[in-house]
Amino acid sequence: MTFKSKKILIKEKPKENCAVFGVTCNDLGYSVSNIIYTGLIAQQHRGQESAGISILKTGGQIYTYKKKGLVSTVLNNKILSTFWGNIGIGHNRYATTGSEEYTTLDYIQPYHIKNNEIEFSMAFNGTIPNYLDLKKNMEEMGKVFITNTDTEIAAQFIASIALGTEDWPEILKIASKFFDGSYSLILLTPEGDIYAMRDPLGFKPLCIGELKAEKRNIYLVSSESCGIDAVGGKFLRDVEPGEIVHLSHQKDIKSKAVLKRDRSALCQFEFVYFARPDSIIDGVSVAEARLRLGINLAKKDPLLKDPEFRKNAIIVPVPDSGRSVAVGYAQEAKLPYAEGLMKNRYVHRTFIMPGQAKRKIAVKEKLNPIKSVVQGKDIIILDDSIVRGTTTQQIVSLLREKGGAKTVNVRISCPPIVSACYMGIDFPTREELIAGRYQILYGNENYIEKVRKTIGADTLRYQTIDDLIEAIGKTRNQLCLACLTGDYPLKSVKEIAELENSIAMSRIK
Numbered sequence: 001m002t003f004k005s006k007k008i009l010i011k012e013k014p015k016e017n018c019a020v021f022g023v024t025c026n027d028l029g030y031s032v033s034n035i036i037y038t039g040l041i042a043q044q045h046r047g048q049e050s051a052g053i054s055i056l057k058t059g060g061q062i063y064t065y066k067k068k069g070l071v072s073t074v075l076n077n078k079i080l081s082t083f084w085g086n087i088g089i090g091h092n093r094y095a096t097t098g099s100e101e102y103t104t105l106d107y108i109q110p111y112h113i114k115n116n117e118i119e120f121s122m123a124f125n126g127t128i129p130n131y132l133d134l135k136k137n138m139e140e141m142g143k144v145f146i147t148n149t150d151t152e153i154a155a156q157f158i159a160s161i162a163l164g165t166e167d168w169p170e171i172l173k174i175a176s177k178f179f180d181g182s183y184s185l186i187l188l189t190p191e192g193d194i195y196a197m198r199d200p201l202g203f204k205p206l207c208i209g210e211l212k213a214e215k216r217n218i219y220l221v222s223s224e225s226c227g228i229d230a231v232g233g234k235f236l237r238d239v240e241p242g243e244i245v246h247l248s249h250q251k252d253i254k255s256k257a258v259l260k261r262d263r264s265a266l267c268q269f270e271f272v273y274f275a276r277p278d279s280i281i282d283g284v285s286v287a288e289a290r291l292r293l294g295i296n297l298a299k300k301d302p303l304l305k306d307p308e309f310r311k312n313a314i315i316v317p318v319p320d321s322g323r324s325v326a327v328g329y330a331q332e333a334k335l336p337y338a339e340g341l342m343k344n345r346y347v348h349r350t351f352i353m354p355g356q357a358k359r360k361i362a363v364k365e366k367l368n369p370i371k372s373v374v375q376g377k378d379i380i381i382l383d384d385s386i387v388r389g390t391t392t393q394q395i396v397s398l399l400r401e402k403g404g405a406k407t408v409n410v411r412i413s414c415p416p417i418v419s420a421c422y423m424g425i426d427f428p429t430r431e432e433l434i435a436g437r438y439q440i441l442y443g444n445e446n447y448i449e450k451v452r453k454t455i456g457a458d459t460l461r462y463q464t465i466d467d468l469i470e471a472i473g474k475t476r477n478q479l480c481l482a483c484l485t486g487d488y489p490l491k492s493v494k495e496i497a498e499l500e501n502s503i504a505m506s507r508i509k
């Protein structure tokens with residue numbers, strides 16, 4: 001692969017952090033569309049750009065509807081009553097490039113393949129970094145692609161395997177051997193089956209549940225367990241890394257292991273930021289992990305030992321993702337917790353809004369300091385992470401200039417994000433990451449102090465990697481920590497990361 005093609009691999013595709021939701025019901029006279037709608041609404045935080053649904057109607061036809069917009073606007077009552085059937089899947093999508101091209105219908109999921117030989121619909125959350133290699137091989141065999149997404153390539157790759165066998169677990173098992181990526185996917189077939197697969201390292205969450213009703217047996221599959229809770233379902237278990245689960249509307253749940261690895265790599269950022277606090281991922285409550293992140297930060301904070309500082313100090317969360325962390329911190333610090341920032345709930349999450357310009361405007365629209373709470377106070381503000389630094393800088397400035405805070409001390413539940421993520425999360429280059437850039441510029445000893453100066457805080461403390469791992473309750477070998485360590489668990493990514501890193505180093509220095 002040439003240098004140029006590697007750059008294309010990094011830059012040209014939209015990366016995603018999406019949500020999938022699937023439902024099967026044994027009652028042919030019952031429609032699952034509303035359940036899918038509710039499951040997607042509960043997971044709106046994972047993607048706000050587009051939504052879609054594929055429903056299997058009586059007679060074995062799959063019908064797909066998808067559009068740009070929030071779930072509530074895309075899947076309105078008219079659509080839900082039109083797309084009527086007892087089995088279906090849905091998808092929320094987040095494309096991080098902000099390019100209009102990536103929000104056209106071809107890029108929106110579920111991805112529905114239908115030709116003379118094969119039909120299925122697929123909802124995919126993740127990324128396959130080696131997708132261009134797969135694309136090249138398939139193009140050489142005459143395949144033509146509409147988009148430049150790994151989702152289409154993954155779907156077409158699965159379709160090409162499916163020409164040779166009807167054994168879906170086997171098809172997915174073969175595909176997984178070629179996909180060196182981080183993904184959870186669900187697939188709906190015209191036979192009325194849903195197959196759910198999690199990559200062998202288990203980067204993205206995926207879980208199954210059931211909904212028992214009189215004469216009805218409903219099985220559910222969801223990115224996060226909050227989707228199962230939202231529809232009144234019972235959480236059964238997580239899909240294991242490298243497992244294919246077959247949800248049948250007629251029979252029980254069947255499982256087939258794909259590949260066993262000696263480690264897993266669940267994304268730590270799910271606990272820090274992405275997942276909803278009421279979700280449970282791989283046996284860990286996200287809310288409790290965030291609480292422990294706060295406790296761990298407070299335990300080692302030297303500022304809390306200063307009696308003069310304590311007299312005037314309050315703990316303020318950045319709503320909403322800083323809240324559980326701030327509660328844990330305040331509990332351990334034994335200092336008052338106060339809501340000192342008002343959030344406008346009708347503005348989307350800033351981190352997952354495509355484009356830096358949009359993000360900047362969104363912070364001002366989204367947050368306002370509550371002067372009566374913060375004026376004259378020594379504030380310890382808790383946030384989940386510092387990515388580019390812009391948001392934190394604006395929050396510090398709002399508290400100081402507009403709110404009249406005496407001092408603003410920033411505490412971050414995620415350790416410094418110093419390396420790019422090639423596994424689907426939108427902090428693509430080291431140069432864009434304030435900690436990554438400053439680490440190169442100023443070295444390990446000095447870069448955090450430089451970050452503090454840039455964001456304008458009086459003091460700044462990050463979580464340590466060991467304390468993060470302890471708070472999540474997993475081992476180092478069960479988590480992906482690549483954006484914190486630069487140590488990438490995927491083979492196809494190591495080489496790209498090294499190249500990108502050396503480019504960043506030469507550009508920055």
Ligand code: SF4
Nearest residue numbers: 267268421423480483
């Ligand atoms: S690099 Fe970071 S954000 Fe990306 S998958 Fe790993 S832990 Fe998650």
